[in-house]
Amino acid sequence: MPVFKHFQDQLTSYGIDVHPSELHGLLMGYLCAVKKQSKRDGRVSVYRSWMDDELPAEMVDLLEEAFNEGLENLEEFSDFDFTLLLPDDDASIGERAAGVGLWCSGFLSGFGETGRQLDVNEKSDVHEAMRDLASIAAMTDDVPEGEENEADLMEIVEFVRVSTLLIFAETGSMVTTNNMH
Numbered sequence: 001m002p003v004f005k006h007f008q009d010q011l012t013s014y015g016i017d018v019h020p021s022e023l024h025g026l027l028m029g030y031l032c033a034v035k036k037q038s039k040r041d042g043r044v045s046v047y048r049s050w051m052d053d054e055l056p057a058e059m060v061d062l063l064e065e066a067f068n069e070g071l072e073n074l075e076e077f078s079d080f081d082f083t084l085l086l087p088d089d090d091a092s093i094g095e096r097a098a099g100v101g102l103w104c105s106g107f108l109s110g111f112g113e114t115g116r117q118l119d120v121n122e123k124s125d126v127h128e129a130m131r132d133l134a135s136i137a138a139m140t141d142d143v144p145e146g147e148e149n150e151a152d153l154m155e156i157v158e159f160v161r162v163s164t165l166l167i168f169a170e171t172g173s174m175v176t177t178n179n180m181h
Helices: 004-013 020-037 040-051 057-074 093-112 125-137 147-174
Strands: none
Touching: 004 020, 004 057, 020 040, 020 057, 020 093, 020 147, 040 057, 057 147, 093 125, 093 147, 125 147
């Protein structure tokens, strides 16, 4: 996965006004919903819809690289290498916390826009994880610097990471498809 700054620089160089964490969340939410069932042309169409624009080939390649790496890192035999694309540790805790919220918001949007629905009668870990991601996405409080807040943020990032692994693993049997792109 390209590091956050590289991703940010690429978006900026093409005039794309999307936070890298939100875009990565969109991509991973979409990935969790469609898994391997999507085709490159369909994905490129989805990427363009996110950006309201024609994307340069380099940006498409960057998104495809992130999609394929995400798929590889989420699959059953991945050694749980999946990570979120967030601001680097040298960024303020406020920036990193905002990145986590944007990532979660993007994830829910990416998953939802595929048209896949979870069984509403099912009370499952996936439903709970999705609700928790929505709560994290809704966090708007400023986070002051401090060791305790750093530890809390690390726990939240790990929770989101593990929740994403769970959602990817468990949604295969419990989702229905309305639109596969």
